[in-house]
Amino acid sequence: MADPADHWWRDAVIYQVYIRSFADGNGDGLGDIAGIRSRLGYLADLGVDALWINPWYPSPMADAGYDVSDYRDVEPRFGTLAEAEALVTEAHEVGLRVLLDIVPNHTSDRHPWFRAAVEAGPGSRQRERYVFRPGRGEAGELPPNEWPSVFGGPAWHRVTEPDGTPGEWYLHLFAPEQPDVNWTHPEVQADFEATLRFWFDRGVDGFRIDVAHSLVKEEGLPDAEDAADLEWPRSPVEVDGRLERAPWRPHPFWDRDEVHEIYRQWRRVADSYDEPRVFVAEAWVDEPERLARYLRPDELHTAFNFTYLQAVWDAGYLRRVISETLDEQGAVGAPATWVLSNHDVARHVSRFARERDVPGSSLMQLLGRPADLALGRRRARAAVLLTLALPGGAYVYQGEELGLPEVEDLPDDVLEDPTWERSGHTDRGRDGCRVPLPWAGERPPYGFSPEGASAAPWLPQPDDWGPLTAQAQTGDPGSMLELYRAALSLRGRTPALGDGRLAWLDLPGGVLGFTREPGFACLVNVTGDPVPVPEGYGVLIASEDLEDGLLPAASAVWLTSNTR
Numbered sequence: 001m002a003d004p005a006d007h008w009w010r011d012a013v014i015y016q017v018y019i020r021s022f023a024d025g026n027g028d029g030l031g032d033i034a035g036i037r038s039r040l041g042y043l044a045d046l047g048v049d050a051l052w053i054n055p056w057y058p059s060p061m062a063d064a065g066y067d068v069s070d071y072r073d074v075e076p077r078f079g080t081l082a083e084a085e086a087l088v089t090e091a092h093e094v095g096l097r098v099l100l101d102i103v104p105n106h107t108s109d110r111h112p113w114f115r116a117a118v119e120a121g122p123g124s125r126q127r128e129r130y131v132f133r134p135g136r137g138e139a140g141e142l143p144p145n146e147w148p149s150v151f152g153g154p155a156w157h158r159v160t161e162p163d164g165t166p167g168e169w170y171l172h173l174f175a176p177e178q179p180d181v182n183w184t185h186p187e188v189q190a191d192f193e194a195t196l197r198f199w200f201d202r203g204v205d206g207f208r209i210d211v212a213h214s215l216v217k218e219e220g221l222p223d224a225e226d227a228a229d230l231e232w233p234r235s236p237v238e239v240d241g242r243l244e245r246a247p248w249r250p251h252p253f254w255d256r257d258e259v260h261e262i263y264r265q266w267r268r269v270a271d272s273y274d275e276p277r278v279f280v281a282e283a284w285v286d287e288p289e290r291l292a293r294y295l296r297p298d299e300l301h302t303a304f305n306f307t308y309l310q311a312v313w314d315a316g317y318l319r320r321v322i323s324e325t326l327d328e329q330g331a332v333g334a335p336a337t338w339v340l341s342n343h344d345v346a347r348h349v350s351r352f353a354r355e356r357d358v359p360g361s362s363l364m365q366l367l368g369r370p371a372d373l374a375l376g377r378r379r380a381r382a383a384v385l386l387t388l389a390l391p392g393g394a395y396v397y398q399g400e401e402l403g404l405p406e407v408e409d410l411p412d413d414v415l416e417d418p419t420w421e422r423s424g425h426t427d428r429g430r431d432g433c434r435v436p437l438p439w440a441g442e443r444p445p446y447g448f449s450p451e452g453a454s455a456a457p458w459l460p461q462p463d464d465w466g467p468l469t470a471q472a473q474t475g476d477p478g479s480m481l482e483l484y485r486a487a488l489s490l491r492g493r494t495p496a497l498g499d500g501r502l503a504w505l506d507l508p509g510g511v512l513g514f515t516r517e518p519g520f521a522c523l524v525n526v527t528g529d530p531v532p533v534p535e536g537y538g539v540l541i542a543s544e545d546l547e548d549g550l551l552p553a554a555s556a557v558w559l560t561s562n563t564r
């Protein structure tokens with residue numbers, strides 16, 4: 001029988017380290033590997049099982065490191081390869097596994113392959129590793145098709161040929177500094193495998209796969225007949241007066257069936273190690289059935305559950321999302337994962353501070369609406385108890401354990417997310433969830449950088465974060481940090497939690513509840529009024545104090561029937 005340790009990923013709690021903003025060891029205002037190493041004790045004490053570290057490779061940073069110029073080295077501003085290796089060893093010593101972030105859809109435009117492609121000119125072998133095409137129009141002045149870039153504007157950029165004339169266009173689903181590679185090219189496939197092995201050989205336990213659903217594009221790169229065919233995610237449709245997900249239909253570059261063959265090959269690489277390595281897909285695929293395809297036994301191990309991340313705060317809605325996830329992923333034998341925030345979306349304290357009835361896409365647009373941050377925090381406390389009680393694994397995005405809100409008033413001139421420029425200053429982008437963490441003290445940099453640092457944090461921290469530092473919250477039983485610590489520790493000690501099943505309780509409207517065996521129940525009160533807790537249970541932990549046996553509005557509780 002397989003050792004259960006082989007399946008650690010089935011119920012792991014994985015902490016996302018957004019390296020630029022986690023901890024700055026050398027005082028240049030940017031987080032780094034030295035900073036992570038200095039905080040491993042904090043992470044181990046928090047009670048998580050593994051870290052996922054955002055890209056730390058050499059990069060011109062057009063998209064905060066998601067534009068990689070060398071996949072097998074470390075960006076000097078983050079440290080050295082030797083420090084990276086030391087971090088992996090030290091993390092293992094304190095019981096933490098390490099996942100890195102691989103970016104296979106595109107390289108940086110400074111990657112040697114891309115420079116060679118531009119220099120070699122049209123029709124060259126070097127251009128075949130990317131997606132170069134002649135333009136349309138009389139003089140090739142129009143992009144080859146109408147595909148849009150995720151960050152705004154067209155997904156094509158025209159190069160100047162070596163002879164100085166305006167030339168071919170190349171595809172970039174993200175920023176122009178992120179040219180898409182051609183995944184039908186054998187050299188591309190072989191090189192990414194070599195990168196996987198490079199890091200696996202250094203003890204790395206797995207990879208998060210960046211935009212895992214985008215690698216393969218429809219042959220011929222056809223234009224869409226209708227602009228709606230390019231929409232992603234597709235707008236919900238009204239069915240019987242209710243908003244429902246639009247039915248799935250093929251898209252020219254997202255979630256193409258052909259992408260799965262790549263992951264079958266990657267799985268063979270991961271399984272070739274004595275302790276098999278693991279993958280988590282970043283695939284923004286709304287339909288649980290489509291997402292489950294990435295998780296078939298010979299493909300990837302897990303995927304982020306973005307449908308859960310985007311869910312509205314509504315008991316019926318949450319129940320449906322959870323059930324569909326468990327059904328579809330269970331059908332292929334894969335565990336679910338649950339995620340509330342990451343470096344691409346508005347922090348959930350601030351999302352939950354807004355009322356909304358439409359799930360999905362417009363998390364950033366929500367930020368303009370009136371907010372009740374106290375309510376957002378309360379719901380966030382309840383949400384983490386729900387998240388950690390569900391079957392499968394979970395993600396914690398750095399700073400959510402401190403209850404950090406989105407920073408919504410960053411001055412325009414500090415914004416770095418390419419979305420801001422590419423959208424013509426209509427979308428402020430993702431910097432508000434990327435502000436450096438507050439560790440200690442009363443004022444910026446709140447211990448993010450060492451004493452006497454030569455530079456301020458790369459994004460300014462708010463003046464009122466003193467009470468949110470890890471130090472200020474430590475030992476305060478009412479703090480978000482102590483709630484996370486207590487819940488994670490309890491989760492580790494409660495046999496009913498982690499991988500497994502749940503059974504729904506039929507409770508009055510607005511109350512979500514389920515049991516897990518042996519002897520565990522979780523109740524979430526999504527209503528605005530207190531509700532009774534079923535008889536015969538003892539309280540393990542609650543996000544708010546119970547009042548006369550009632551679970552207050554916007555709160556959650558873990559219960560045990562083993563009250564002896």
Ligand code: GLC
Pocket residue numbers: 063066103174210211282343344
């Ligand atoms: C993923 C990353 C995001 C990045 C994009 C392009 O969605 O999470 O931060 O901008 O891919 O690589």
